[in-house]
Amino acid sequence: MFPKPIEKSSEALQRTYKAILPIALFIWLLPLLAVMLTSIRSAGDINAGNYWGWPTEFNLINNYTDIFLNSKIGLYILNSFKVTIPTVLLTLTISCLTGYALAIYRFRVNMFLFFVFIAGNFVPFQILMVPVRDLSLQLGLYDTTTGLVLFHSAFQTGFCTLFMRNFMKALPFELIESARIDGISEFKIFRYIVLPLVRPALAALAVLIFTFIWNDYFWATVLVQGDHALPVTAGLQSLNGQWISQWQLVSAGSIIAAFPPVILFFLLQRHFIAGLTLGATKG
């Protein structure tokens, strides 16, 4: 292990390390802690300039109910779910299929297609912006959550194919060969032998894609205009314009908007990190 385990160091050094840890964390999360504290302040405190002192009163419930009652944030959050959940399901379905095709079968353009998926995953969004917006307009999908779902699913297929293909390639190929000898159809091999084995990869991708899509802002502004379909990231931006210097509301709104992926992250942390660090250990 590197660096040297601290238990093997002197008592004093161990104590110092354990003392520095919480301080470092406090500094690291300071901006966030400030926002949390602000989200429970009263308007009076904010107006009086009491931003950093102890709150004179705790308005946790007031502020959070306030933003739900007096803004459309509830609707925006619902829209975010309407975009995120179908995208996760659709992307996973599609990329299981593509990943399987590229991992198991040998055919001439296999590597080429694999690289197309990887390269596409890295292109700047702006090169897609005008044509994708135009396409959505023509299909009548502009300003709908469906339009966002379809685009996101297509784009995320790049990364997910890379992930699934590498995961499936690491499976023992003999499993598939012996199933073929037994005369099991190709689709059944996929469905009953391979799919159950890739469950960890599916979990990792699901958490990751959920977070990416939930946090997307660019496409939400490009493909959506009206409140009826606006996801919470873009919604928060427009609320920020309305809530000028009402920092307690902006803060509470930010925290609400960040909530779903944060919860998911803490619940499924292992999968999240496994997905994110793909490739960080080998190769």
Next chain:
Amino acid sequence: MAVASYKNHKTFWHRNRIAITPWLFLLPGLFMFLIYVILPIFQSIWISFYEWDGLSPKNYVGFENYLELIDDENFYTSLKNNIIWLILYMLAVPVGLFIALFLNQTVTGIRIYKSLFFFPFVLSQIVVGLVFTWFYNPANGIFAIILGFFGVEAPSILGNEDYVTYGIIAAGLWPQIAYCMILFLTGLNNVSPDQVEAGRLDNAKGWKMLWYIILPQLRPATFIAIVVTVIGALRSFDLISIMTQGGPYGSSRVLAYYMYETALSEYGYRMGYGATIATILFLIMMVYITFFLWRMYQQEKEGA
């Protein structure tokens, strides 16, 4: 019985099963990816040769958009900022490594520390942007208070043409460092203990150990960290949009933001010119994509 009937049905499908099946599996993904990702790239390049407001018929102008770009001061400001982003964003890699080394211990509760340090990455850039906008607020932001503590009056970071880009990059570094940190923590987890022990026997310590024994083993993690950081730097859009909207006076624009502003905002709907900027950004990114693919190709050849 089943086997017999299977053998009797030597149809086209059965003879070519293995050759056709992959294409059936690929069909939905390939179709979606072509429609929404691959074709739009070429369409954008094509649109960059037209003058187009998105509604009326396109008007072919040849290289005029590109010529305009050469004389466009805003373009150079954006390009310069992109380069600043690229360079400074790279700080995320060593700082992430440093924090990973700091946290790679086994004291009680370290797992919670690791996940809390990683936490900023899970936040939306919009939330990060709002948090930092407020952090920099010259009247009462915590940045001003800290400087005030040392008797320095805080400048308005986001209102100052000289500081604004650096201020936004600092905000962007926060989640990016967390990302790099987690990559290195995973990498450190897989460092071979034997080699570390062997190094210790050879009296390698501290920097020497890090440089000669640990870093070579962290190469995959470092590579991924650099790739995601470059992509992150070139994709920077959200923070600029939420923190300054490119201001003051367009001084914090980057290509991604300038493109959006040109093609799709109150400044006008110049889709053709926007596509031109996007094409340039795409070409810059292609350098990195090619490098990445080339490396993957080498690996695949070794692995096969």
